[in-house]
Amino acid sequence: MYIHYILQEGGHAVRDPNRVGVRLFQRMINWIYPQPDSCLLCGMAVFRRGRLPCRLCLRCESMFTFLDKDAICEGCGRLWLHSQGMPGGSIDGSKNSICPDCCRRGKTYLTYSRSAATYNETMKELIARYKFRGDRKLAPILAAFLIYAWNKHYKTENKESKESKGICDKSHLPRIDLITYVPLHDSRLHERTFNQAEELARLLGAAVGVPVAGLLEKVRATEKQSHKNRQGRLHALDHTLRYRSDYADRAGTLADCTMSSENRISEAKNTRTIVIVDDIYTTGSTLNEAAYVLKHGIPEAKIYGLTVAR
Ligand SMILES: [Zn+2]
Numbered sequence: 001m002y003i004h005y006i007l008q009e010g011g012h013a014v015r016d017p018n019r020v021g022v023r024l025f026q027r028m029i030n031w032i033y034p035q036p037d038s039c040l041l042c043g044m045a046v047f048r049r050g051r052l053p054c055r056l057c058l059r060c061e062s063m064f065t066f067l068d069k070d071a072i073c074e075g076c077g078r079l080w081l082h083s084q085g086m087p088g089g090s091i092d093g094s095k096n097s098i099c100p101d102c103c104r105r106g107k108t109y110l111t112y113s114r115s116a117a118t119y120n121e122t123m124k125e126l127i128a129r130y131k132f133r134g135d136r137k138l139a140p141i142l143a144a145f146l147i148y149a150w151n152k153h154y155k156t157e158n159k160e161s162k163e164s165k166g167i168c169d170k171s172h173l174p175r176i177d178l179i180t181y182v183p184l185h186d187s188r189l190h191e192r193t194f195n196q197a198e199e200l201a202r203l204l205g206a207a208v209g210v211p212v213a214g215l216l217e218k219v220r221a222t223e224k225q226s227h228k229n230r231q232g233r234l235h236a237l238d239h240t241l242r243y244r245s246d247y248a249d250r251a252g253t254l255a256d257c258t259m260s261s262e263n264r265i266s267e268a269k270n271t272r273t274i275v276i277v278d279d280i281y282t283t284g285s286t287l288n289e290a291a292y293v294l295k296h297g298i299p300e301a302k303i304y305g306l307t308v309a310r
């Protein structure tokens with residue numbers, strides 16, 4: 001995938017940032033003849049937006065496979081066609097709606113998890129550039145996937161809005177009190193310089209108006225998942241996470257920076273519904289462990305998952 005970012009000249013990327021004259025000329029032209037926004041991935045002009053709330057052209061957006069609500073596993077949110085008659089189970093025993101992985105999993109502490117898109121080659125490249133090569137300019141695109149999935153699966157407000165009116169009944173959706181994220185161990189944070197799940201959770205929280213708090217901490221680094229077989233990954237709890245009862249996290253506090261730590265603890269105790277954000281759902285073991293730890297910290301809470309890719 002080719003990705004250009006900054007300067008555009010007639011829809012083509014200008015690679016030399018020193019061409020100040022060209023930039024000034026372009027700005028003047030843009031002022032006289034306003035240009036459409038340019039795509040964050042390919043740099044071409046965006047004349048019409050697709051489903052994501054960010055500047056992405058339809059061609060780039062079409063390279064992703066979105067997870068539609070009526071063809072997903074009710075547990076983990078993966079692409080799952082119930083009508084195929086493949087082995088599976090169900091939450092209430094009434095229909096074949098849970099994928100084999102969810103059936104095989106031991107105890108799950110998540111009410112359910114949802115993701116925006118499949119982990120195809122384009123998504124793999126996008127996440128790798130952002131997460132491992134530190135291309136932070138991609139954060140708004142990944143956050144847009146989360147916002148898209150949030151609006152589909154967790155947004156309960158504005159029931160009379162154009163989006164929800166007469167199209168789908170959202171009354172069954174949970175009202176989310178708080179967003180949290182999968183933490184990184186300090187050694188990994190030092191290596192990577194940022195926690196991708198935290199950055200994306202904060203962008204999501206700001207966009208949907210729900211407070212974000214670092215309720216979890218990683219107490220020891222995890223053995224690389226690839227070292228375990230799939231069955232082991234499905235069932236194992238690594239016990240590497242801990243609930244932060246103080247949760248005065250790096251970026252501040254819950255919603256109110258002036259809140260005392262006692263108030264913050266009581267606010268957390270009153271929290272009933274929490275969404276845990278991560279970039280990828282692979283086997284679900286990370287989110288399941290995060291939910292397990294949160295349940296011990298806040299026993300009454302219902303825990304949901306939300307990831308960019310599944
Ligand atoms: Zn594009």
Ligand SMILES: [Zn+2]
Pocket residue numbers: 073074075076077078098099100101102
């Ligand atoms: Zn599933």
